[in-house]
Amino acid sequence: MPILLCCLLSSAFTFAQSADEKAVADAVENFRKLMLKPDKTGLENMAAEELSYGHSGGLIEDKVAFVDDIVTGKSVFKTVLLEDQTIKIASDVAIVRHHLIADTFNNNTAGKADLLVLLIWKKQNGQWKLLARQAAKSPAK
Secondary structure, three states, X not given: OHHHHHHHHHHHHHHOOOHHHHHHHHHHHHHHHHHHOOOHHHXXXXXXXXXXXXXXXXXXXXXXXXXXXXXXXXXXXXXXXXXXXXXXXXXXXXXXXXXXXXXXXXXXXXXXXXXXXXXXXXXEOOEEEEEEEEEEEOOOO
């Protein structure tokens, strides 16, 4: 019985997230929620001043353009599902990858997004801020 307990405890520690991984996962979830229900202050607080936001079509936006597109309704997300997320911490930088599947309504046109996304978060003054994002169209399955 003690051996089984030791095995269970050691496997639990193997799968546990670090405090930074949890904080980054929470920041990503906050970002997902802000995509669905835009809030200018929330988006501005989440993003680093140096934000470089890359779309799958090649458009790259700075922080002001990114926030404006979401807040004004140019980019509208009806649903956002994140799958297969990984988080790697390297000092004060976090590398997040996931598969994003969404229903959109951009420029008054319904659409679907199926993207592979790379997010770079940087810890600034104790807070994880989105520094860069790049999306690529997911290959056909």
